[in-house]
Amino acid sequence: MVALSQMDEGGAPAIRPGDRRARARGLRAGLAVLLGFVMLVSLGWGAADDTRVLAAIGARLGLAEASLRDITIIWDIRMPRMVTAALVGASLAVAGAVMQGLFRNPLADPGLVGVSAGAGLGAVAAIVLGGFLPAALAAFTGAYLVSFAAFLGGWASVIVLYRIATRGGHTSVATMLLAGIALGALTGALTGFIVYRANDDQLRDLTFWGMGSVAGATWAKLVAAGPIIACALVAAPFLARGLDALSLGEPVAAHMGIHVQKLKRIAVLTVAASVGASVAITGGIGFVGIVVPHLLRLVQGPEHRTLLPNAALLGAILLLIADIISRTVVAPAELPIGIVTATLGGPFFLWILLRNRAILES
Amino acid sequence: MLKATGISVRFGASTVLEGVDFTASAGQITAIVGPNGSGKTTLLKVMTGEIPGQGSTHLNGSDIAALSPVDMARKRAVLPQAGNVAFPFTVLELVRLGLTSGLATNDADHLDHLPERALSRVGLDGFGGRYVQDLSGGERQRVQLARVLVQIWEPMLDGEPRWLFLDEPVSALDIGHQLIVMQIARDYARAGGGVVAVMHDLNLTAMFADRVTLLGEGRVRAEGRPAEVLTDHALSACYGCVLRTNTLPPAGGPWILPQATGIHP
Structure with missing residues (x-):
């Protein structure tokens, strides 16, 4: 802070001491450019014949x-994977930031406190129990059912966690983390029970999915x-004002004109939606939600x-980089991306x- | 006008407030005094809508139960007792949070400079770039006051007075800053706003308050001008110790001196 304000004494409009908004705007521009670059790299730019990659991207537009082969590789194989990694990274980072704001605690992370596990339970239940649906109906609802069930599982987890960890507007860090462990164990056990009932094909799906992967x-x-x-990414910025006020505690936020109950409901839904939908496509990917907002x-x-907007950008960048690493370190095989994020994030x-x-010892 | 009628609050089996009536007028500082556990802060919380209670509170003629959080934030701001801040905000960022609701103007330039003006007002010039968590307790209390002032900077809005609720505003402050903060409250009242302050320091109360309500065991024991309320008898009975009241020049207000020898039976 001090260094920054001193640096600015020379010319240009002075940066106000303590005002970091200009820095945040600059950072956003830088992250946007970096995201574009990483997206191109993820599609193969820089690794192979660059003009062919760019031509294939441009061809559909x-x-x-x-060539048809290039277009298929880029648009039907690499592109969905790239978009998935970016979208899930953005979604997990924003979910982490919103959850930390809601719990007023920089250590809250959907993966750490059992929300991802809850979403996982929902998804597993949908994958396995969906097998009992009539084939036509299952084919029709398949992916949607898994997403929706994961959302429900995540939603229930956040609500239970919040009820347990928060009393009279005060959230206990220790209670939150311990309740998260208990919740994770319980949903893990239920998930295990359902997996036990799965058939061989489902088991294969579940195993890869459980490690966290964008390969599928x-x-x-x-x-x-x-x-x-x-929807969650669009809704999140509308929570910003309320989450800022909530940093001072629930009563103060209410005094400042925030409808606290409504804010909390929407924040919980946002976290559940983004975590649930992410878990449904990629399985549990840890640490993005805590690393990105903290940095x-x-x-x-x-x-x-x-x-929140910068978290979306940086989350997308980090998960794309993690995906590039997961594809290259043991090539031609690949690591599940969850292992990469856990190795870096732990x-x-x-x-x-x-x-x-x-904070923890208080 | 702030008018609370028949306020009763029970926490489980214990009665915290019992049929309290309280009024405060705009243009004045109204102090709430009383011993620990007499219900001062609870009364303030009921009147600011923070906790529910029996009875009703009317702010400028509107029942607060019918006002939305935003409407309330336009009419009044509340300085709580010390609370923690969850994330590493700078002083400027924290004070700027006061600009969230119920602003009296859209003048961007004015609003942009308001946080610094409020900081200057509470004696924290040049503190904008410091981290809130690195400040002393007294400095933090004044940062919060600056935030509260930013929220309702203009004491009048749409021809109505706005209200400043202060819960022990000077408890963490040195004597010089106590006077600065009480003077801010007085200036706010003189400019047409209303101030309701829970106070521990009886002498500052005598010096600055226009009206005083003395609470004891959840009931109103006395109400009136400081000289009428802050008397030997009422104070000694309420606080359970011997207190002697003198009159000091030049203002002629009461001056309260505790007597070390006599603990009240």
Whole structure:
């Protein structure tokens, strides 16, 4: 802060001490450019013949000529995977930021406190029990049913967690984390019970899906889950003002004109929708929700009006990079992306814990 | 005009407030005093809509039960007792949160400079870039006051007075800043706004309040001008110790001195 305001004494309009909005806007522009770049890399740009990649991208838009094979590889294989990684990354990061605002706690993360597990239970139930539906109906509802069930599971988890961890507008960190562990164990057990009833084909689906992967991304799955994620991403910025006020506590937020109950309901729905839909297509991918908002708060401050859009951008970038790593480190095989994010995110989470010791021990 | 009628609050088996009537007029500082546990803060919370209670509260003639959070935020702001801030806000960012609701104007330039003006008003010039979590308790209390002032900066809106509710506004402050904060409250009242303050310091109350309500065990024990309420008898009975009241020049207000020798039976 101090350094920044001193730097600015020279010319240009002075940056006000303590005002990090200009920095947040600059960061947003930088992240947007970086996202575009990473998206291109994810489609194969830089790894193979660049002009062929670009031509194939442009071909469907009528901007260039390319072979049918190139167009198919880019548009039907790489593109859905790239869009899935970006959308899920954005969605998990925003869900993390909203949940941290709701719980007034930088350690709340959908993956850590059992919300992803709850969504997972919903999805597994839909995959296995969906097998009992008449074939025609199952084919029709398939992907939608999984998304919706995951949303319901996530929603129920957030509500239970909030009821347990929050009393009189005050959220206990320890209670939240411990309740999250219990919730995760319970939903894990129920999930295991349902998996036990699954047939061989379903088991294969469940195993890969449980490790967290964008490898199975298809346009069909995206069509089922994408709109839910998009709704959550669009709704999130409208929560910004309320979440900022909530940082000062529920009574203060109410005094400042925030309809706190309504805010909490919408925040819970947003988290459940984005986590549920993400889990439905990619399985549980951890740590994006805690790493991204934390990094951003360090650089641009905690104001949600700038935090939420930037979290979406950085979340998309991080998951795209994690996907590129997962495809390349053990090529031609690939790692489930959840393993990559956990490898990177685990140590980072420990670092956050050390930084927040004071909060935890209070 | 703030008018609360028949306010009763029970927490489980214990009665915190019992049929309290309270009025405050715009243009004045109305202090609520009384010993620990007498229900001062609870009364303030009921009148600001934070907790429910029996009875009714009317703010400028409107029943607060019928007002939306935004309407309430336009009419009044509340300085709570110390509370924690969840994320690492800078002082400027925190004070700017006061600009969220019920603004009196859309003048962007005016609003843009309001946080700094409020900080200057509470004696925190140049603190905008500091992190709230690094400040002392007294500095934090004044940052919160600046935020509250930003919310209802103009003491009058649409011809109606706006209200400043202060819960122990000077409890963490040194004597110099106590006077600064009480003077801010007085200026707000003189400009047409209303101020209701829960106070512990009887001498500051005597010095700054226009009206005083003395609470004891959830009931109103006395109500009136400071000189009428802050008397030896009423205070000693209420606080359970011997308090001597003198009159000090030049203002002629009461001056309360505790007597170390006599704990009231």
